[in-house]
Structures are given as structure tokens and as C-alpha cells.
Amino acid sequence: MSANLKIAIAGSSGRMGRMLIEAVVNAPDCQLSGALDQPGSPALGQDPAAFLGKTSGIAITADLRQGLAGADVLIDFTRPEGTLAHLAVCRELGVKAVIGTTGFDAAQKAQIGAFAQHIGIMMAPNMSVGVNVVLRLLDMAARSLNEGYDIEIIEAHHRHKVDAPSGTALQMGEVVAQALGRDLKECAVYGREGVTGERDPSTIGFATIRGGDVVGDHTVLFAGIGERIEISHKSSSRVTYAQGSLRAARFLASHAPGLYDMNDVLGLSR
Structure with a gap:
């Protein structure tokens, strides 16, 4: 470089x-x-x-x-x-x-x-180093916790955000669904109200919180019988996206033409 x-x-x-x-x-x-x-x-x-x-x-x-x-x-x-x-x-x-x-x-x-x-x-849709590491952890977790665990994705953002769920939450859902061999379009549940009946174990649930000046919090919950595993990422500043971009620029400086993603930048590609 x-x-x-x-x-x-x-x-x-x-x-x-x-x-x-x-x-x-x-x-x-x-x-x-x-x-x-x-x-x-x-x-x-x-x-x-x-x-x-x-x-x-x-x-x-x-x-x-x-x-x-x-x-x-x-x-x-x-x-x-x-x-x-x-x-x-x-x-x-x-x-x-x-x-x-x-x-x-x-x-x-x-x-x-x-x-x-x-x-x-x-x-990459999200340049945060931490988010991209979490995505890889979610892939590993979903492959191991593929039976007996209900999966819920909870995200929180500031009051001004206009879309829900967040793009990062949806990306997390895509990673988990792909690891489980499911189609997120078919198994996602974006809201619950009234008498919903028992939870379908094949679904991936999403919950959205909006308020204050929250930059972005995401948690994926794997809820089993007798234990819960939570994988979370919390942003306190958008500067993380800028720092991830600089890391990507440094990576490109020493690489040949080609299309890369943050997994390549972070050495996480299989």
C-alpha cells in the first residue's frame, strides 16, 4: 500500500x-x-x-x-x-x-x-467492521443452532428513521435464513398482534423500536429450552462506517481488479 x-x-x-x-x-x-x-x-x-x-x-x-x-x-x-x-x-x-x-x-x-x-x-451495504464480524458469527451460530431454537431479531434506531426493519436487520435475517436453508421472504414475521397462536418454529421474527437518538442497535436472539444465546451489535456513532471505508480503501490499494466485499477486507471469506 x-x-x-x-x-x-x-x-x-x-x-x-x-x-x-x-x-x-x-x-x-x-x-x-x-x-x-x-x-x-x-x-x-x-x-x-x-x-x-x-x-x-x-x-x-x-x-x-x-x-x-x-x-x-x-x-x-x-x-x-x-x-x-x-x-x-x-x-x-x-x-x-x-x-x-x-x-x-x-x-x-x-x-x-x-x-x-x-x-x-x-x-458492501454496511461498512461497519463490527457489523460484518457479527454477520459471520450469525452464520456460524445458525448452522450450529439449527434445531430447537426460535430466532428473533430486535433492532432499535432513532425517531427519524423512516424504514423498518432496518437494512442491517434484514441482512442479518438473510444470513440466518441462508445458513438454515430457508427463504426469508417465506419465513419472516414482521409483526404480532392479538391471538396469534403458538409460534411457528420455522419462522424468523423481527421487532422494531424507534425512539430518541439511538444510532443503531441490533440483537439476534436464539431462544432454546433452558438457554438463550444473544449476538448483539450497538453503534454509538456513524463514524464506524467511515473507518470501515478507510480500511476497505487500504485493502483495495494492494489488490487486483475484481469485486470484493467486507468479508474479503476483514479476511473472513471462506
């Missing part, structure tokens, strides 16, 4: 963009080489590190080639259409990419796979 990894940030004036910029600026082995934003953004032309009381020597731009010039890696937490446009220029310039954007459809994922034949791309 280069002693001075040059990183460009997409969506640089957004909340996640600013967290990424702060992480890069404060990392001794990284340099902020570019900052991208949408045409018409009031942040264009400003120093992306100004909100930190620092100067980076660059300006926020909507010109993709200008923002990516000289970058080793782009970190992108934007929208599917924007990310694909960024990847097209990354391929042209030979810039690798860390993608935290979600919501891609099958055709868009195929496009990303095609780009990955030419540049290194690391894509």
Missing part, C-alpha cells in the same frame, strides 16, 4: 461525506485528493475540510475528471445512478472504488460487476 493513499470522496457536502472527509484528513497514511458534489450544490468551490477548521488545498467540484484526477481510490456513499456515473470515470482513469451506496437493482449490480473486471471495487 502507498504510504500516502490518495482518496477522493463523493457526496462531499452530505453528512456521510463529511464524516469520510474527517476520517481521511485525520488518517496519517491518507490524503484527501478530491471532493465531488452535485452540479448546483452551494458547496462547489469551497474547501472540503473547511468545516473542520482546516485547509486541504483542493476545492469541491462537480467535474468528475477533475475530482478524480490523481486519486487512488474513490469512496462513494451516494445514489445508484450517481455511483454508476462515477464508476464509468473511475474505470477510464484507473481509480479503484469503495461503494457504500445501496438500492442497486439487478441490472445495476451487473454493471458494477462489469466495471470490476477493469478496476478494484469493494461494495
Whole structure:
């Protein structure tokens, strides 16, 4: 890995963009080489590190080639259409990419796979190191606790979150269902009310809590007869996603073209 990894940030004036910029600026082995934003953004032309009381020597731009010039890696937490446009220029310039954007459809994922034949791309719906370790633990637990245990997934987030269950909770459910040879679409239960009858042992239950400023808590409960196993992850700050992204960027710096995920970054791939 280069002693001075040059990183460009997409969506640089957004909340996640600013967290990424702060992480890069404060990392001794990284340099902020570019900052991208949408045409018409009031942040264009400003120093992306100004909100930190620092100067980076660059300006926020909507010109993709200008923002990516000289970058080793782009970190992108934007929208599917924007990310694909960024990847097209990354391929042209030979810039690798860390993608935290979600919501891609099958055709868009195929496009990303095609780009990955030419540049290194690391894509994951959750960049938290802890969450990705928990996902692997859940796979192991579900395979071992495949009989006699009822499975419930409980998640809590702040009052402003608009979707439920959370994407991470659903990902946990997918991991558990796959390990058990089930289809989550067929076995998930998202709510209970009234006289529901006895619990179907083949189901995976979800419970959602919304309140206050909870960043994100997730617990998967394996409830057996005489014992309970709980695997939990609690986020106290979104900075964990930025730090996971930097870890992914460092990983890409020394890897060939291909499509990678956080299991590869963390050495958890089978």
C-alpha cells in the first residue's frame, strides 16, 4: 500500500461525506485528493475540510475528471445512478472504488460487476467492521443452532428513521435464513398482534423500536429450552462506517481488479 493513499470522496457536502472527509484528513497514511458534489450544490468551490477548521488545498467540484484526477481510490456513499456515473470515470482513469451506496437493482449490480473486471471495487451495504464480524458469527451460530431454537431479531434506531426493519436487520435475517436453508421472504414475521397462536418454529421474527437518538442497535436472539444465546451489535456513532471505508480503501490499494466485499477486507471469506 502507498504510504500516502490518495482518496477522493463523493457526496462531499452530505453528512456521510463529511464524516469520510474527517476520517481521511485525520488518517496519517491518507490524503484527501478530491471532493465531488452535485452540479448546483452551494458547496462547489469551497474547501472540503473547511468545516473542520482546516485547509486541504483542493476545492469541491462537480467535474468528475477533475475530482478524480490523481486519486487512488474513490469512496462513494451516494445514489445508484450517481455511483454508476462515477464508476464509468473511475474505470477510464484507473481509480479503484469503495461503494457504500445501496438500492442497486439487478441490472445495476451487473454493471458494477462489469466495471470490476477493469478496476478494484469493494461494495458492501454496511461498512461497519463490527457489523460484518457479527454477520459471520450469525452464520456460524445458525448452522450450529439449527434445531430447537426460535430466532428473533430486535433492532432499535432513532425517531427519524423512516424504514423498518432496518437494512442491517434484514441482512442479518438473510444470513440466518441462508445458513438454515430457508427463504426469508417465506419465513419472516414482521409483526404480532392479538391471538396469534403458538409460534411457528420455522419462522424468523423481527421487532422494531424507534425512539430518541439511538444510532443503531441490533440483537439476534436464539431462544432454546433452558438457554438463550444473544449476538448483539450497538453503534454509538456513524463514524464506524467511515473507518470501515478507510480500511476497505487500504485493502483495495494492494489488490487486483475484481469485486470484493467486507468479508474479503476483514479476511473472513471462506
